[in-house]
Amino acid sequence: MPDCILALESSCDETAAAICTLDGTLLASSISSQADIHRRYGGVVPEVASRNHILHVRPLVEEVLAQAKITLDDCAAFAATSGPGLVSSLLIGTSMAKSLAVTTGRPYLAVNHMEGHLLSPFIGANGPVRPCIALIVSGGHTMLVKVRAVGDYQLLGRTRDDAAGEAFDKIAKMIGLPYPGGPEIDKSARTGNPKAFDFPRSFLDGRSLEFSFSGLKTAVLYELPKLDLTQPQIIADLSASVQEAIVEVLVEKLLLAAQVHQEKLITVSGGVSCNAHLRSRLQKGASKAGLELLLAEPALCTDNAGMIAFTAAQRFRQGHTSPIETDVDPNLSIISS
């Protein structure tokens, strides 16, 4: 009896495939990263991303089948990220997954990329998805979501302007660090003084669960002409101070959301959750507040197909499948999924 799900992720610049069992155990996951290709342009170029996705999608499927030591006959369903993301990139993963489904006569599941991130802290957590307050923090999104059950989500707040990862990337670019800037700031901050610069923390009206990082970006911008950016220590201090300003807001608002909604479990996922300082501050904050914290494994923080396969497995077990006509949606909302 087929008991696996094969999933594809191609929403941006990573082509990825993964296989998990219907109970959510990840058997294989592989990513073909284009980061080195896009680094020279200072950001993701959609057409270049699509040209690379089409070259890698089939080899990745063959690779995860070999890794998991299964065949397509062992797959109960096929899934792919259907949004949000770059249309021309999303189309490649979904087309491959749909054709596998149609040819084998198995169901297809269109998966929301953000739901994949949302549920990723539960991968390998040895238990079902539980109610929690989730922070998803990446280059494209910063949002707080109340999770009641799989598929039952309430948006509590999101960024009004830049996502946290976007702020990291843009500020990194301003101070001369390479793309992608988030990991570079994380690295540079290790030798910096987080109190060297008193950058603003935007808490909005105090009890708000919304975010705003554009003021921080502007504050850094106005600081730069006064500084000698050729000095490595200045870069390190700037990185540490920027990181501190972003991390403090993220942690405080997550803890506030848990308090307001009286949840005992908090989860964090998305590319920015790889940030070492954020992980450390979250652990301290959760411990102090008496909350349980689930962090996505670092390998599952950035875009990957493991989280898509896991989410598809959760949905499939609930009896969900998607019509084969389901199109991609670059602006797909997590709340409608």
Add this chain to the structure above:
Amino acid sequence: MPLPQTILALELSTARGSVALVSDGEIIFSADFVSHRSHNSMLYGPLREALALCSSRPDAVAVGTGPGSYTGVRIAIAAAQGIGLAAQSRIIGFPSICAAPTDATTYNLVGDARRGGWYHAQVTDSHLVGEVTIHSEDELAAKMDARRDETWITFDENLNLAGTTIPAVCPTASKLAEVASRWTASDWDRHETTEPLQPIYLREAFITTPKRSHLVVTEPTP
């Protein structure tokens, strides 16, 4: 390797997408649909019907590789890869320009190559003669004038070049399947490559770079 008897063809390089199935030289299924942005949602219904007629086991899948809509061609290639993997079928890419529905044995095909350029290809007996080339409008007009007795067609709607409206046609999966069904073993070997299948790209990806960052602050002059 025996010659494929059942060939599934996918052609999505223009707004008119199509699917066809040929078995023992006869077209036993064909369907088309018009979509400027939704090939991904419209392809799979007809595809499911075609696969049902061959028990989901076509011997080969032929894909039109353009030139044309890169997105459409990539949808077709990704779909072909999935079918090929699941059905263990051979996959071949074939220039869509060789699948134009015309009675002419030799024809010239022109189209918009964007960024002020035009592409030209010559096809004889469903084979591309030489390469697809890019020209300015004046160069192409001169070429058309020099070969005014030949057949000129385009896949673009309402294409007017050098004062002449070029007759528009659309490549079809039926034609693609029909051409592939006539191939000899050496034709199959020539079209089946070990290289990953991709669209015929007329140019490098167009990448815009900012002239200067707007995120620049300078100290005011005292």
